[in-house]
Amino acid sequence: MSIPGPIDPPARLLMGPGPISAYPSVLTAMSAPLVGQYDPFMTATMTETQELYRGVWSTRNDATLLVDGTSRAGIEAAMVSLIRPGDRVLVPVFGRFGHLLAEIAERAMAEVHTIETAWGQVFPASVIEEAIVRVKPTLLALVQGDTSTTMLQPLEDIGAICARHGVLFYSDATASLGGNAFEADAWGLDAATAGLQKCLGGPSGSAPITLSERAVEVIRSRAKIEAGIREEGDPDSADFVRSNYFDLGMILDYWGPRRLNHHTEATSMLYGARECARVLMLEGRDAVIERHRVAGAAMLAGVEGLGLVVFGDIAHKMSNVVAVEIPSGVPGDEARTAMLDDFGIEIGTSFGPLHGKVWRIGTMGYNARKDAVLTTLAALETVLRRFGAAVPVGGGVDAAADVYRGA
Ligand SMILES: Cc1ncc(COP(=O)(O)O)c(C=O)c1O
16 A cells, blocks of 8 residues: 555645635634534633624524534525425525435425426526415425526515515525625524535535524424433424434524533534634625625626626626636637646536536635736636637726726
Protein backbone atom coordinates (compact mmCIF):
# COMPACT_ATOMS: atom_id res chain seq x y z
CA MET A 1 0.00 0.00 0.00
CA SER A 2 1.45 3.39 -0.91
CA ILE A 3 0.49 6.05 1.60
CA PRO A 4 -0.56 9.33 -0.03
CA GLY A 5 0.86 12.63 1.25
CA PRO A 6 -1.09 15.04 3.42
CA ILE A 7 -4.08 16.67 1.76
CA ASP A 8 -2.94 19.50 -0.51
CA PRO A 9 -5.72 20.77 -2.79
CA PRO A 10 -4.88 22.96 -5.79
CA ALA A 11 -5.71 26.69 -5.66
CA ARG A 12 -9.25 27.09 -6.98
CA LEU A 13 -11.68 29.93 -7.39
CA LEU A 14 -15.05 28.20 -7.18
CA MET A 15 -17.37 30.28 -9.39
CA GLY A 16 -19.93 27.59 -10.15
CA PRO A 17 -23.41 27.12 -8.71
CA GLY A 18 -21.95 25.84 -5.42
CA PRO A 19 -20.00 24.65 -3.60
CA ILE A 20 -18.05 27.88 -3.54
CA SER A 21 -14.78 28.88 -1.86
CA ALA A 22 -15.43 29.21 1.88
CA TYR A 23 -14.72 32.34 3.88
CA PRO A 24 -11.18 31.87 5.28
CA SER A 25 -12.49 32.44 8.81
CA VAL A 26 -14.93 29.55 8.36
CA LEU A 27 -12.04 27.20 7.56
CA THR A 28 -10.14 28.56 10.57
CA ALA A 29 -13.16 28.04 12.84
CA MET A 30 -13.45 24.45 11.62
CA SER A 31 -9.91 23.67 12.74
CA ALA A 32 -10.58 24.79 16.33
CA PRO A 33 -10.07 22.10 19.01
CA LEU A 34 -12.89 19.68 19.74
CA VAL A 35 -14.77 19.64 23.04
CA GLY A 36 -17.06 17.02 24.50
CA GLN A 37 -20.67 16.66 23.46
CA TYR A 38 -22.04 18.16 26.68
CA ASP A 39 -19.14 20.47 27.50
CA PRO A 40 -20.61 23.81 28.60
CA PHE A 41 -18.67 25.40 25.72
CA MET A 42 -20.34 23.03 23.26
CA THR A 43 -23.88 23.64 24.48
CA ALA A 44 -23.25 27.40 24.67
CA THR A 45 -21.95 27.30 21.09
CA MET A 46 -25.10 25.47 19.99
CA THR A 47 -27.26 28.10 21.68
CA GLU A 48 -25.26 30.95 20.13
CA THR A 49 -25.55 29.32 16.72
CA GLN A 50 -29.33 29.08 17.08
CA GLU A 51 -29.55 32.79 17.84
CA LEU A 52 -27.25 33.70 14.93
CA TYR A 53 -29.42 31.67 12.53
CA ARG A 54 -32.57 33.40 13.81
CA GLY A 55 -30.91 36.50 12.39
CA VAL A 56 -30.03 34.80 9.11
CA TRP A 57 -33.57 33.43 8.63
CA SER A 58 -35.18 36.60 9.97
CA THR A 59 -37.27 34.74 12.51
CA ARG A 60 -38.04 34.53 16.20
CA ASN A 61 -38.70 30.78 15.88
CA ASP A 62 -37.36 29.05 18.94
CA ALA A 63 -36.92 25.91 16.81
CA THR A 64 -34.00 27.21 14.76
CA LEU A 65 -31.11 24.76 14.64
CA LEU A 66 -28.85 22.64 12.43
CA VAL A 67 -29.39 19.19 10.98
CA ASP A 68 -26.09 17.34 10.52
CA GLY A 69 -25.66 16.43 6.87
CA THR A 70 -25.81 18.27 3.57
CA SER A 71 -28.80 20.41 2.56
CA ARG A 72 -30.65 17.30 1.53
CA ALA A 73 -30.53 16.14 5.17
CA GLY A 74 -32.43 19.29 6.17
CA ILE A 75 -34.98 18.72 3.42
CA GLU A 76 -35.45 15.09 4.35
CA ALA A 77 -35.76 15.90 8.08
CA ALA A 78 -38.42 18.54 7.38
CA MET A 79 -40.39 16.31 5.04
CA VAL A 80 -40.26 13.05 6.93
CA SER A 81 -41.12 14.82 10.18
CA LEU A 82 -43.99 16.94 8.80
CA ILE A 83 -45.56 14.41 6.41
CA ARG A 84 -47.66 11.56 7.70
CA PRO A 85 -48.00 8.62 5.31
CA GLY A 86 -50.95 9.35 3.01
CA ASP A 87 -50.82 13.14 3.49
CA ARG A 88 -51.36 15.15 0.32
CA VAL A 89 -48.30 17.25 -0.56
CA LEU A 90 -48.19 19.83 -3.35
CA VAL A 91 -44.86 20.56 -5.06
CA PRO A 92 -44.64 23.26 -7.72
CA VAL A 93 -41.69 22.19 -9.89
CA PHE A 94 -39.63 24.74 -11.82
CA GLY A 95 -36.34 22.84 -12.00
CA ARG A 96 -34.42 19.84 -10.74
CA PHE A 97 -34.76 20.63 -7.06
CA GLY A 98 -38.56 20.74 -7.22
CA HIS A 99 -38.35 17.20 -8.54
CA LEU A 100 -36.14 16.39 -5.55
CA LEU A 101 -38.77 17.69 -3.10
CA ALA A 102 -41.43 15.60 -4.86
CA GLU A 103 -39.20 12.53 -4.73
CA ILE A 104 -38.45 12.96 -1.01
CA ALA A 105 -42.17 13.53 -0.29
CA GLU A 106 -42.94 10.33 -2.17
CA ARG A 107 -40.40 8.41 -0.10
CA ALA A 108 -42.12 9.86 2.99
CA MET A 109 -45.21 8.08 1.61
CA ALA A 110 -47.14 11.25 0.79
CA GLU A 111 -49.72 11.44 -1.94
CA VAL A 112 -47.66 13.80 -4.08
CA HIS A 113 -49.18 16.30 -6.50
CA THR A 114 -46.97 18.44 -8.72
CA ILE A 115 -47.54 21.40 -10.99
CA GLU A 116 -44.82 22.26 -13.46
CA THR A 117 -43.66 25.29 -15.37
CA ALA A 118 -40.96 25.52 -18.02
CA TRP A 119 -37.36 25.59 -16.76
CA GLY A 120 -36.32 29.25 -16.71
CA GLN A 121 -39.71 30.44 -15.35
CA VAL A 122 -41.35 30.75 -11.92
CA PHE A 123 -44.98 30.47 -10.78
CA PRO A 124 -47.39 33.36 -10.27
CA ALA A 125 -48.83 33.10 -6.74
CA SER A 126 -52.33 32.71 -8.23
CA VAL A 127 -51.32 29.48 -9.99
CA ILE A 128 -50.04 28.04 -6.72
CA GLU A 129 -53.25 29.09 -4.94
CA GLU A 130 -55.42 27.45 -7.65
CA ALA A 131 -53.48 24.21 -7.21
CA ILE A 132 -53.85 24.41 -3.42
CA VAL A 133 -57.61 24.82 -3.78
CA ARG A 134 -57.76 21.84 -6.16
CA VAL A 135 -55.38 19.46 -4.33
CA LYS A 136 -56.11 20.47 -0.71
CA PRO A 137 -52.63 19.47 0.49
CA THR A 138 -51.51 19.43 4.11
CA LEU A 139 -48.09 20.71 3.00
CA LEU A 140 -46.83 22.94 0.21
CA ALA A 141 -43.15 22.26 -0.56
CA LEU A 142 -41.60 24.97 -2.68
CA VAL A 143 -38.00 25.66 -3.64
CA GLN A 144 -37.03 29.32 -3.28
CA GLY A 145 -34.02 29.33 -5.61
CA ASP A 146 -33.73 26.41 -8.00
CA THR A 147 -30.02 26.20 -8.73
CA SER A 148 -30.57 24.11 -11.87
CA THR A 149 -32.30 27.00 -13.64
CA THR A 150 -31.07 29.94 -11.46
CA MET A 151 -34.69 31.08 -10.95
CA LEU A 152 -35.92 32.61 -7.67
CA GLN A 153 -39.54 31.84 -6.85
CA PRO A 154 -41.17 34.84 -5.11
CA LEU A 155 -42.37 33.63 -1.71
CA GLU A 156 -43.76 36.85 -0.26
CA ASP A 157 -47.43 36.06 -0.93
CA ILE A 158 -47.35 32.29 -0.54
CA GLY A 159 -47.46 32.15 3.27
CA ALA A 160 -50.72 34.12 3.42
CA ILE A 161 -52.23 31.80 0.79
CA CYS A 162 -51.17 28.74 2.78
CA ALA A 163 -52.55 30.23 6.00
CA ARG A 164 -55.89 30.95 4.26
CA HIS A 165 -56.19 27.31 3.23
CA GLY A 166 -54.73 25.70 6.36
CA VAL A 167 -51.64 24.38 4.57
CA LEU A 168 -48.16 24.07 6.08
CA PHE A 169 -45.60 26.00 4.05
CA TYR A 170 -42.08 24.60 3.62
CA SER A 171 -39.32 26.08 1.45
CA ASP A 172 -35.89 24.83 0.39
CA ALA A 173 -33.67 27.91 0.47
CA THR A 174 -30.37 26.04 0.00
CA ALA A 175 -29.21 28.07 -2.97
CA SER A 176 -30.71 31.41 -2.08
CA LEU A 177 -30.38 32.01 1.67
CA GLY A 178 -27.96 34.82 2.48
CA GLY A 179 -27.77 36.12 -1.08
CA ASN A 180 -31.43 37.02 -1.60
CA ALA A 181 -34.10 38.24 0.82
CA PHE A 182 -35.65 35.56 3.02
CA GLU A 183 -38.12 36.59 5.72
CA ALA A 184 -39.22 33.43 7.50
CA ASP A 185 -41.65 35.15 9.86
CA ALA A 186 -42.92 37.97 7.65
CA TRP A 187 -43.56 35.55 4.78
CA GLY A 188 -45.32 32.98 6.95
CA LEU A 189 -42.95 30.03 6.55
CA ASP A 190 -43.62 26.96 8.70
CA ALA A 191 -40.35 25.30 7.79
CA ALA A 192 -37.30 26.26 5.80
CA THR A 193 -33.97 24.56 5.24
CA ALA A 194 -30.63 25.43 3.66
CA GLY A 195 -26.99 24.40 3.37
CA LEU A 196 -23.73 26.24 3.89
CA GLN A 197 -22.09 25.77 0.50
CA LYS A 198 -23.78 28.58 -1.42
CA CYS A 199 -24.32 32.16 -0.22
CA LEU A 200 -23.48 31.29 3.40
CA GLY A 201 -19.88 30.70 2.33
CA GLY A 202 -19.03 27.41 4.04
CA PRO A 203 -18.54 23.77 3.07
CA SER A 204 -21.48 21.45 2.62
CA GLY A 205 -22.27 19.25 5.59
CA SER A 206 -24.61 21.21 7.84
CA ALA A 207 -28.23 22.10 7.15
CA PRO A 208 -29.69 25.12 8.97
CA ILE A 209 -33.42 24.71 9.60
CA THR A 210 -36.14 26.85 11.15
CA LEU A 211 -39.60 25.68 12.22
CA SER A 212 -42.69 27.66 13.18
CA GLU A 213 -44.68 26.82 16.32
CA ARG A 214 -47.31 25.21 14.09
CA ALA A 215 -44.68 22.95 12.52
CA VAL A 216 -43.30 22.07 15.96
CA GLU A 217 -46.83 21.14 17.11
CA VAL A 218 -47.15 18.68 14.21
CA ILE A 219 -43.73 17.21 15.00
CA ARG A 220 -44.48 17.00 18.74
CA SER A 221 -47.77 15.23 18.05
CA ARG A 222 -45.70 12.41 16.55
CA ALA A 223 -43.11 12.28 19.35
CA LYS A 224 -41.46 8.99 20.20
CA ILE A 225 -38.37 8.81 22.34
CA GLU A 226 -35.91 5.96 21.94
CA ALA A 227 -35.97 3.11 24.40
CA GLY A 228 -32.89 3.31 26.58
CA ILE A 229 -33.21 7.06 27.13
CA ARG A 230 -37.00 7.28 27.45
CA GLU A 231 -38.23 8.27 30.88
CA GLU A 232 -41.52 7.74 32.68
CA GLY A 233 -44.21 9.89 31.05
CA ASP A 234 -42.26 10.48 27.83
CA PRO A 235 -44.37 10.38 24.65
CA ASP A 236 -44.49 7.20 22.59
CA SER A 237 -46.72 8.04 19.63
CA ALA A 238 -47.83 5.26 17.31
CA ASP A 239 -47.76 7.86 14.53
CA PHE A 240 -44.01 8.33 14.93
CA VAL A 241 -41.64 9.72 12.29
CA ARG A 242 -40.32 6.88 10.11
CA SER A 243 -36.70 7.90 10.42
CA ASN A 244 -34.58 7.95 13.51
CA TYR A 245 -31.79 10.20 12.27
CA PHE A 246 -34.15 12.76 10.74
CA ASP A 247 -36.82 12.76 13.47
CA LEU A 248 -36.94 16.49 14.21
CA GLY A 249 -38.68 15.80 17.52
CA MET A 250 -35.62 13.98 18.82
CA ILE A 251 -33.25 16.49 17.20
CA LEU A 252 -35.17 19.32 18.93
CA ASP A 253 -34.84 17.52 22.27
CA TYR A 254 -31.09 17.31 21.72
CA TRP A 255 -30.83 21.03 20.88
CA GLY A 256 -33.36 22.05 23.55
CA PRO A 257 -32.99 22.43 27.33
CA ARG A 258 -33.40 18.70 27.89
CA ARG A 259 -30.24 17.94 25.82
CA LEU A 260 -31.57 14.44 25.32
CA ASN A 261 -28.97 12.34 23.56
CA HIS A 262 -29.57 11.72 19.87
CA HIS A 263 -26.68 11.91 17.37
CA THR A 264 -23.25 13.22 18.35
CA GLU A 265 -23.30 16.79 17.08
CA ALA A 266 -20.69 17.27 14.32
CA THR A 267 -18.51 19.68 16.25
CA SER A 268 -16.33 21.03 13.42
CA MET A 269 -19.40 21.55 11.22
CA LEU A 270 -21.09 23.37 14.10
CA TYR A 271 -18.07 25.69 14.39
CA GLY A 272 -18.18 26.26 10.62
CA ALA A 273 -21.93 26.87 10.53
CA ARG A 274 -21.64 29.28 13.45
CA GLU A 275 -18.89 31.20 11.65
CA CYS A 276 -20.94 31.39 8.41
CA ALA A 277 -23.79 33.01 10.31
CA ARG A 278 -21.46 35.15 12.42
CA VAL A 279 -19.72 36.73 9.41
CA LEU A 280 -23.08 37.30 7.74
CA MET A 281 -24.61 39.00 10.77
CA LEU A 282 -21.42 40.99 11.41
CA GLU A 283 -21.47 42.41 7.88
CA GLY A 284 -25.24 42.83 8.17
CA ARG A 285 -27.93 40.74 6.48
CA ASP A 286 -29.02 43.56 4.18
CA ALA A 287 -25.44 44.49 3.34
CA VAL A 288 -24.62 40.89 2.37
CA ILE A 289 -27.74 40.67 0.21
CA GLU A 290 -26.74 43.96 -1.44
CA ARG A 291 -23.19 42.67 -2.03
CA HIS A 292 -24.69 39.63 -3.77
CA ARG A 293 -27.01 41.87 -5.78
CA VAL A 294 -24.11 43.99 -7.04
CA ALA A 295 -21.85 41.00 -7.78
CA GLY A 296 -24.72 39.28 -9.61
CA ALA A 297 -25.53 42.41 -11.61
CA ALA A 298 -21.85 42.80 -12.53
CA MET A 299 -21.57 39.17 -13.64
CA LEU A 300 -24.78 39.48 -15.64
CA ALA A 301 -23.53 42.64 -17.36
CA GLY A 302 -20.18 40.96 -17.91
CA VAL A 303 -21.50 37.84 -19.63
CA GLU A 304 -23.78 40.01 -21.76
CA GLY A 305 -20.75 42.19 -22.52
CA LEU A 306 -19.05 39.06 -23.85
CA GLY A 307 -22.01 38.58 -26.18
CA LEU A 308 -23.41 35.56 -24.31
CA VAL A 309 -27.16 34.91 -24.14
CA VAL A 310 -28.55 34.66 -20.62
CA PHE A 311 -30.93 31.75 -19.92
CA GLY A 312 -34.38 32.18 -18.39
CA ASP A 313 -36.50 35.01 -17.06
CA ILE A 314 -33.84 37.49 -15.88
CA ALA A 315 -36.38 39.40 -13.77
CA HIS A 316 -36.72 36.29 -11.58
CA LYS A 317 -33.08 35.23 -11.46
CA MET A 318 -31.33 34.62 -8.12
CA SER A 319 -28.75 37.34 -7.49
CA ASN A 320 -26.03 34.81 -6.91
CA VAL A 321 -25.96 32.70 -10.07
CA VAL A 322 -26.44 33.22 -13.79
CA ALA A 323 -26.89 30.66 -16.57
CA VAL A 324 -25.66 31.46 -20.06
CA GLU A 325 -26.21 29.54 -23.25
CA ILE A 326 -23.01 27.90 -24.47
CA PRO A 327 -22.29 29.56 -27.85
CA SER A 328 -22.75 27.22 -30.79
CA GLY A 329 -19.48 25.70 -31.91
CA VAL A 330 -17.89 26.05 -28.46
CA PRO A 331 -17.37 22.66 -26.73
CA GLY A 332 -18.89 23.43 -23.33
CA ASP A 333 -17.10 20.83 -21.24
CA GLU A 334 -13.70 21.43 -22.88
CA ALA A 335 -14.07 25.15 -22.24
CA ARG A 336 -14.89 24.48 -18.56
CA THR A 337 -11.84 22.25 -18.35
CA ALA A 338 -9.70 25.03 -19.83
CA MET A 339 -11.09 27.46 -17.21
CA LEU A 340 -10.07 24.99 -14.50
CA ASP A 341 -6.71 23.88 -15.87
CA ASP A 342 -5.41 27.23 -17.05
CA PHE A 343 -6.98 29.62 -14.56
CA GLY A 344 -7.97 27.46 -11.58
CA ILE A 345 -11.54 28.71 -11.97
CA GLU A 346 -14.51 26.36 -11.71
CA ILE A 347 -17.79 27.15 -13.44
CA GLY A 348 -20.68 24.68 -13.83
CA THR A 349 -23.03 23.25 -16.40
CA SER A 350 -26.54 22.14 -15.40
CA PHE A 351 -28.77 19.09 -15.21
CA GLY A 352 -31.34 17.29 -17.36
CA PRO A 353 -32.56 19.37 -20.31
CA LEU A 354 -29.94 22.04 -19.64
CA HIS A 355 -26.91 19.73 -19.37
CA GLY A 356 -24.29 20.80 -21.91
CA LYS A 357 -26.53 23.68 -23.06
CA VAL A 358 -25.72 26.26 -20.39
CA TRP A 359 -22.90 27.22 -18.10
CA ARG A 360 -23.80 28.39 -14.63
CA ILE A 361 -21.59 31.00 -13.03
CA GLY A 362 -22.02 31.82 -9.36
CA THR A 363 -21.09 34.87 -7.29
CA MET A 364 -21.79 33.64 -3.79
CA GLY A 365 -20.68 34.16 -0.22
CA TYR A 366 -16.96 34.88 -0.05
CA ASN A 367 -16.78 34.97 -3.85
CA ALA A 368 -19.42 37.69 -4.28
CA ARG A 369 -16.42 39.98 -4.74
CA LYS A 370 -15.33 42.36 -7.45
CA ASP A 371 -11.93 40.73 -8.03
CA ALA A 372 -13.54 37.27 -8.29
CA VAL A 373 -16.10 38.58 -10.81
CA LEU A 374 -13.54 40.40 -12.97
CA THR A 375 -10.99 37.57 -12.90
CA THR A 376 -13.64 35.06 -13.99
CA LEU A 377 -14.80 37.26 -16.86
CA ALA A 378 -11.23 37.88 -18.06
CA ALA A 379 -10.54 34.14 -18.05
CA LEU A 380 -13.83 33.36 -19.78
CA GLU A 381 -13.06 35.84 -22.53
CA THR A 382 -9.72 34.18 -23.23
CA VAL A 383 -11.23 30.69 -23.22
CA LEU A 384 -14.13 31.68 -25.47
CA ARG A 385 -11.74 33.19 -27.99
CA ARG A 386 -9.52 30.12 -27.88
CA PHE A 387 -12.50 27.96 -28.86
CA GLY A 388 -13.35 30.22 -31.80
CA ALA A 389 -16.09 32.46 -30.38
CA ALA A 390 -16.07 36.07 -31.55
CA VAL A 391 -15.92 38.04 -28.29
CA PRO A 392 -15.53 41.80 -27.84
CA VAL A 393 -12.09 42.54 -26.40
CA GLY A 394 -12.51 43.45 -22.71
CA GLY A 395 -16.28 43.46 -23.17
CA GLY A 396 -16.97 41.37 -20.08
CA VAL A 397 -14.59 43.02 -17.63
CA ASP A 398 -15.50 46.53 -18.76
CA ALA A 399 -19.26 45.97 -18.41
CA ALA A 400 -18.84 44.41 -14.96
CA ALA A 401 -16.44 47.13 -13.81
CA ASP A 402 -19.03 49.72 -14.89
CA VAL A 403 -21.60 48.08 -12.62
CA TYR A 404 -19.16 48.26 -9.72
CA ARG A 405 -18.35 51.91 -10.50
CA GLY A 406 -22.08 52.74 -10.45
CA ALA A 407 -22.76 50.82 -7.22
C1 LIG B 1 -31.87 24.23 -4.29
C2 LIG B 1 -31.08 23.05 -3.81
N1 LIG B 1 -31.68 22.16 -2.99
C3 LIG B 1 -31.04 21.09 -2.53
C4 LIG B 1 -29.73 20.83 -2.88
C5 LIG B 1 -29.06 19.61 -2.36
O1 LIG B 1 -28.00 20.01 -1.56
P1 LIG B 1 -26.90 19.05 -0.95
O2 LIG B 1 -26.08 18.61 -2.12
O3 LIG B 1 -26.14 19.95 -0.03
O4 LIG B 1 -27.57 17.94 -0.24
C6 LIG B 1 -29.07 21.72 -3.73
C7 LIG B 1 -27.68 21.47 -4.14
O5 LIG B 1 -27.12 22.10 -4.99
C8 LIG B 1 -29.77 22.85 -4.20
O6 LIG B 1 -29.17 23.73 -5.01
